[in-house]
Amino acid sequence: MAKIVVDVMLKPEILDPQGVAVSAALPRLGFNFAKSVRQGKRFEIEVEGEPTPVQLAEVEKAAETLLANPVIETFTVRVEK
Amino acid sequence: MKVGVVTFPGTLDDRDAARAATNAGTTSISLWHGDADLKGVDAVILPGGFSYGDYLRCGAISRFAPVMEKIIDAANGGMPVLGICNGFQVLCEAHLLPGALTRNHELHFLCRDQKLEITNNKTSWTTSFSMGQEVVIPLKNGEGSFQCDDATLATLEGEGRVIARYVGENPNGSRNKIAGITNERGNVVGLMPHPEHAIDTLTGPTADGLGFFTSVLKALVK
Numbered sequence: 001m002a003k004i005v006v007d008v009m010l011k012p013e014i015l016d017p018q019g020v021a022v023s024a025a026l027p028r029l030g031f032n033f034a035k036s037v038r039q040g041k042r043f044e045i046e047v048e049g050e051p052t053p054v055q056l057a058e059v060e061k062a063a064e065t066l067l068a069n070p071v072i073e074t075f076t077v078r079v080e081k
Numbered sequence: 082m083k084v085g086v087v088t089f090p091g092t093l094d095d096r097d098a099a100r101a102a103t104n105a106g107t108t109s110i111s112l113w114h115g116d117a118d119l120k121g122v123d124a125v126i127l128p129g130g131f132s133y134g135d136y137l138r139c140g141a142i143s144r145f146a147p148v149m150e151k152i153i154d155a156a157n158g159g160m161p162v163l164g165i166c167n168g169f170q171v172l173c174e175a176h177l178l179p180g181a182l183t184r185n186h187e188l189h190f191l192c193r194d195q196k197l198e199i200t201n202n203k204t205s206w207t208t209s210f211s212m213g214q215e216v217v218i219p220l221k222n223g224e225g226s227f228q229c230d231d232a233t234l235a236t237l238e239g240e241g242r243v244i245a246r247y248v249g250e251n252p253n254g255s256r257n258k259i260a261g262i263t264n265e266r267g268n269v270v271g272l273m274p275h276p277e278h279a280i281d282t283l284t285g286p287t288a289d290g291l292g293f294f295t296s297v298l299k300a301l302v303k
Binding site (some may be wrong): 014 | 254
């Protein structure tokens with residue numbers, strides 16, 4: 001069984017208040033490595049067998065239609081073994 | 082004149098929206114998200130709440146409800162549609178309005194009486210106001226920050242399609258303090274604050290919100 005992973009991120013120009021809050025919390029815990037943090041979403045989609053090009057195209061379409069809002073977000077689709 | 086008020090699973094403000102429509106002199110008709118039927122209404126209100134628990138993104142799942150396909154067609158044909166709060170989010174997800182509503186910039190859920198300036202009184206939902214009129218109606222949301230790209234913002238501002246702006250401090254980080262916008266034709270309006278909660282002083286801070294509902298009556302009888 002393979003897993004298709006869709007990662008969704010806010011576009012760089014869109015303010016990400018959650019990422020800002022996380023980035024402010026890190027130094028309070030002694031973690032001083034982060035210049036900035038942005039938070040996104042990850043979808044894990046299981047399919048039977050190896051994903052076919054047709055399935056991947058469908059996932060791409062679903063990501064564009066439902067999983068991500070292209071007005072404010074970008075997404076990537078990849079297969080995870 | 083019949084105004085439909087849509088109920089999705091998780092909608093909160095359908096009763097108040099229906100009451101506002103009735104008090105303004107229209108007949109309110111309940112519309113169910115799962116029915117692809119507008120029951121012959123002349124206008125539609127998408128009320129506030131947390132449809133589908135705000136899962137995925139606010140309004141993202143509601144946008145594909147059977148009733149929405151009919152509303153999108155009707156709106157494109159010129160039917161007046163008002164989206165309040167969650168309804169505004171649904172209209173953006175449905176691409177009937179540009180941009181998107183994202184998390185308030187300080188992450189807090191806000192609930193307060195908010196002063197607004199009416200900046201377009203030509204739409205189906207705003208003719209009862211005068212230009213520049215200040216109104217006070219409740220604002221209550223967690224994801225009310227209006228965002229769009231620079232080109233869209235320039236278009237909205239250039240065409241006078243911002244219908245209301247927050248007065249004073251920007252409560253949620255919305256670009257240009259935008260509280261509400263309209264489409265090119267002026268029949269579809271999205272508004273973050275809740276006029277249906279301010280239609281009489283018994284239950285609301287003012288009766289300023291009633292103007293949105295009397296406006297649509299005027300638009301319909303024209």
